[in-house]
Every structure is written in C-alpha cells, then in structure tokens.
Amino acid sequence: MAEQVTRKAASECQPELSPYECARQRLIVALDFSAADSALSFADRLKDQCQWFKIGLELFIASGPAIVERLVERGHSVFLDLKLHDIPNTVASAVRSAGSLGASMLTIHASGGPVMLAAAREAAAKLPSPPQLLAVTVLTSMDEPQLAATGIPRSPVEQVRLLAQTGLDSGINGFVCSPQEAAALRALAGPSATLVTPGIRPSGSEVGDQKRIATPTSALADGASYLVVGRPITQAAQPELAAEAILLEIAEALAIAPTE
Numbered sequence: 682m683a684e685q686v687t688r689k690a691a692s693e694c695q696p697e698l699s700p701y702e703c704a705r706q707r708l709i710v711a712l713d714f715s716a717a718d719s720a721l722s723f724a725d726r727l728k729d730q731c732q733w734f735k736i737g738l739e740l741f742i743a744s745g746p747a748i749v750e751r752l753v754e755r756g757h758s759v760f761l762d763l764k765l766h767d768i769p770n771t772v773a774s775a776v777r778s779a780g781s782l783g784a785s786m787l788t789i790h791a792s793g794g795p796v797m798l799a800a801a802r803e804a805a806a807k808l809p810s811p812p813q814l815l816a817v818t819v820l821t822s823m824d825e826p827q828l829a830a831t832g833i834p835r836s837p838v839e840q841v842r843l844l845a846q847t848g849l850d851s852g853i854n855g856f857v858c859s860p861q862e863a864a865a866l867r868a869l870a871g872p873s874a875t876l877v878t879p880g881i882r883p884s885g886s887e888v889g890d891q892k893r894i895a896t897p898t899s900a901l902a903d904g905a906s907y908l909v910v911g912r913p914i915t916q917a918a919q920p921e922l923a924a925e926a927i928l929l930e931i932a933e934a935l936a937i938a939p940t941e
C-alpha cells in the first residue's frame with residue numbers, strides 16, 4: 682500500500698519563510714459565493730494574497746464537487762467545510778467521497794459523538810491522500826443562551842473543551858473553534874493540534890451574525906494555527922486591500938510572538 686500522505690500544510694511555518702509569506706499560509710479566505718464563476722474569479726483576483734480558500738455549503742451545493750479540483754488546479758489549498766454530522770456509517774462514507782476530491786482539510790461536527798468521530802477518522806485513514814479532519818466544536822455564532830436553547834447547560838468554553846476532549850479521545854487532532862477559546866483549546870490539545878479559527882474580525886469591521894469574535898492579532902496570540910476570514914474580505918469595497926491589511930496584521934503578530 683502506498684504511503685499515506687495527509688494533504689495538510691504545516692501550520693508552523695518553515696524558518697526560512699518571511700513573516701508575510703508565513704501569514705499567507707495561515708490565512709484562509711471563506712469563498713461564500715453562490716456560483717463557481719464568481720468564486721473562481723474572486724480567487725483569481727486574490728491569488729497574490731491568498732493560498733488557502735474555504736469552500737462551504739453554499740458554494741459546494743451550488744457548484745458541485747468540481748469546484749475543489751478547479752481551485753486545486755490553480756495551485757490553491759482547499760479547506761472543504763461540509764460540517765458532516767450524521768450516523769457513523771453515513772459520515773464515514775461521506776468522508777470517503779469528500780476525501781478523494783483534493784481538499785487539504787475537511788470538517789465534521791464534534792457533536793456527532795465519539796463513535797461518529799472515530800468512524801470518520803478510520804475512513805480517512807484508509808484514503809491514499811486524506812484531508813486533515815477538523816472537528817467543529819461550538820459554532821462562533823452561538824452564545825450561552827443559544828447553547829441553552831439547544832439543551833446544553835454549559836458556557837461555550839466548557840462545551841468547546843468537552844467536545845475537543847471527545848475529538849482527542851477519538852484520535853482527531855484538528856479543531857474549528859472561536860478565537861475566544863483558542864487559548865483554552867491549545868492548553869488542552871497541546872502544540873501539535875491544528876486550531877482553525879473563524880469569527881475573525883479586524884478592529885472596526887462589521888460583526889454580522891458572529892458572536893464569539895477576535896482580531897487576527899488576538900487569535901494568533903492565543904494559539905490559532907489558521908484564521909478563517911470571509912465577509913471582512915469578500916464584502917470589502919477593495920478585497921485585495923482588505924486581505925493585504927489582514928496579512929500585514931498577521932505578519933506583524935507572527936514577527937512579534939510566533940505562536941508555535
């Protein structure tokens with residue numbers, strides 16, 4: 682059997698990279714578009730700034746799996762955010778299908794439980810070139826009252842810790858969490874875990890439906906490996922400038938205090 686290579690860029694940058702180049706490797710832009718053409722032309726427009734793009738449900742459903750290949754063909758790394766959550770057999774099968782598309786990261790919901798998480802991990806482990814599985818902990822749009830409304834009597838950070846521990850016990854070492862829980866999760870999961878943080882908002886930008894947010898600087902200081910940014914870049918009047926400003930903020934934060 683061919684040696685298995687996980688398609689994952691190192692979140693720890695190689696020492697020879699400049700802080701700016703390292704910043705490029707740690708920013709993931711969420712391509713939340715409703716058609717392949719607009720997503721691809723946006724990716725082309727930002728190709729100098731962005732290495733990583735995230736394909737979420739809106740784009741994946743509208744454009745189909747070929748969008749992954751089209752971004753990979755252009756030299757991009759793809760985070761496929763399908764947030765799989767179903768019975769273990771169904772999730773394992775979906776991991777097998779999604780895992781052959783060429784994405785470097787794939788999301789599953791940690792709240793699917795330990796058996797589902799283990800089934801996903803086992804399915805990924807059998808793929809020749811699997812994406813890194815990321816267990817989504819508590820969505821960044823949730824606050825304590827929203828959690829309570831779903832029957833969870835814990836604070837977001839307590840719930841993130843519980844779900845992350847379930848993930849770790851199931852052999853998963855990558856997580857999506859809010860930057861507000863990055864420090865707690867880094868302490869729990871250790872230096873080798875991959876922490877991907879959406880809910881990133883540069884100072885002064887619109888918050889929208891997000892509840893647990895932080896700036897790029899704060900997320901990195903708290904141990905985030907990758908920062909996911911959508912609307913602050915995609916909805917900006919000049920997306921290149923918005924991306925550039927975030928990259929410079931990341932580069933500065935990395936130059937001052939490399940986190941990993």
Ligand SMILES: O=C(O)c1cc(=O)[nH]c(=O)n1[C@@H]1O[C@H](COP(=O)(O)O)[C@@H](O)[C@H]1O
Pocket residue numbers: 711713737762788817819820821822857858859879880881889891909910911912913
């Ligand atoms: O899994 C995700 O990527 C995700 C998890 C989460 O807890 N919160 C969250 O916002 N996301 C995604 O991250 C992106 C954030 O987009 P903006 O709020 O526009 O920056 C969206 O594509 C969300 O689907």
